Amino acid sequence: MSPGSRVVYADNDLDAPELRETPARPVALTVIAVVPFMLDEDDAVGVVRRLP
Known part of the structure; x- marks a missing residue:
């Protein structure tokens, strides 16, 4: 992982203040x-092909 990278796990808590500074578009999306x-x-x- 590069020094400027961030990993955010978001499940049901999408209104958490810590998540408001994340990128507008996800770089990776897991649907496992x-x-x-x-x-x-x-x-x-x-x-899956239609996901952003």
Whole structure:
């Protein structure tokens, strides 16, 4: 990790003051707790491709 990088884990607490200074767009987005529970008809690949 470079010295200027920051890691923020945000779950349900999106109104926390510490998170207000994070970048407007995420650099990385993990959906590891969502995609495994999607059904074939939910088109998981299509959903992930549409994420920012």
